Amino acid sequence: MSASWQTFLDQTGAVRDTDGTVLHFGRPPTRVALPQLHVCDHLRIVTLRGPDAVTFLQGQVTADVREVSEQQYSRLAMHLSLKGRGLVSMRLVPAEDGFDLLVPTAMADSLLKLLGKYIVFSKASLALDDTRVVLSLVGGDAVPAVPDDLPAGKAAFTADGTAVRMDGHRTLLVLPVETAIAHWAALSEGRGIGGAEHARLHDILAGEGHVLPGAEDLFLPQALNYDVLHGVSFRKGCYTGQEVVARMHFKGQMKQRLQHVSWPGDTPLPAGTVLRDANGKALGELVDSMTAGGQVQALAVLRLAHEGDLYLQSEDGQAHALGARPETLPYELPAR
Known part of the structure; x- marks a missing residue:
């Protein structure tokens, strides 16, 4: 610089x-x-x-x-x-x-x-x-x-x-x-x-996530809501990965999407961190997180059907609750 x-x-x-x-x-x-x-x-x-x-x-x-x-x-x-x-x-x-x-x-x-x-x-x-x-x-x-x-x-x-x-x-x-x-x-x-x-x-x-180190090759563009944010076109010509993206849009159903969540704390988590439910089942991955005023504000790709807290799994296999709550995105997600 x-x-x-x-x-x-x-x-x-x-x-x-x-x-x-x-x-x-x-x-x-x-x-x-x-x-x-x-x-x-x-x-x-x-x-x-x-x-x-x-x-x-x-x-x-x-x-x-x-x-x-x-x-x-x-x-x-x-x-x-x-x-x-x-x-x-x-x-x-x-x-x-x-x-x-x-x-x-x-x-x-x-x-x-x-x-x-x-x-x-x-x-x-x-x-x-x-x-x-x-x-x-x-x-x-x-x-x-x-x-x-x-x-x-x-x-x-x-x-x-x-x-x-x-x-x-x-x-x-x-x-x-x-x-x-x-x-x-x-x-x-x-x-x-x-x-x-x-x-x-x-x-x-603003609900705008990027691919960061640790989360490469994880997310479809729709998973980061790029279809909602004009970041993916379904009418343009071919590009690498286009067939998979188009197939999901026209024939599939998104079960995971970018969501805004927060929890108490002062330590953000790295991109790609797996977030789980109370039983240890993976719900999705973290996209980005920041601390602000004693809260961690985060974007994560999570299962749309999930309700309740989010958990991290420690090396000994124990699940640790984050105390997470959903936040509101400033745009509407497509109907499931």
Whole structure:
């Protein structure tokens, strides 16, 4: 990452983990609804550029990338295994000469490796971009960097960079480092400042999950509700794993889906952790979790028919109750 950006964040009071990720700026996240500015240090920008960018990406991911390139939508998307399970996920953002792929930092190398196997046959190129950063605005007054009339789900090119209206509360900004530093005072005015922990918490509250290390090749895109969130198209052409995804959509029935749950505690669990019922039967796996205000907020793919607590199984085979309760997603799931 840019040395000038990292120095600026440190001077602003950044608190980092052992990998250098900016977690927060002295105040860990809570669920209190206040206007906020987040440094999305949990995301990396991978650029896809070239005359074949649209054709190449259309054959690699679940979303219809023409909606991104032609209509300037921003879409979640997955690159799948032959089994139709997600190997890596990303947010697609239109760029003037291709796409920006916003990918979890821990999965950026995997994305480059997986897509890099196929791009050698295309007039397109992939690269990590350390000259720009991702910020997130939550609530608060309008700012010049975001067009007032930008609809939810769409992106816009501005004089400052790219703005993506995620929903009625959240907006992503993809900005050059120099621009982010120059506009920091205006963007942060009247807002609390947060880091990766705050941004991930708001992703969880929005019901948006990603494939993280430990959960590769586990989830169909429908299991992460990507069909609800416009992250999978059933009308586009072929892509790796498409037959499995289409068969489940047209002939199958989803018995597990992404759900938001919480339990008391201050220790998040790693992605891929198996969650069980009181009898030790597996109910699903954890997607992501964060602590906020003495509670663990989590996204997990769980059996839709399950009611009651969730349990972890220790090495001695004993089941330990989490004290979990269901939380409400901000969107409706398809009828079973």
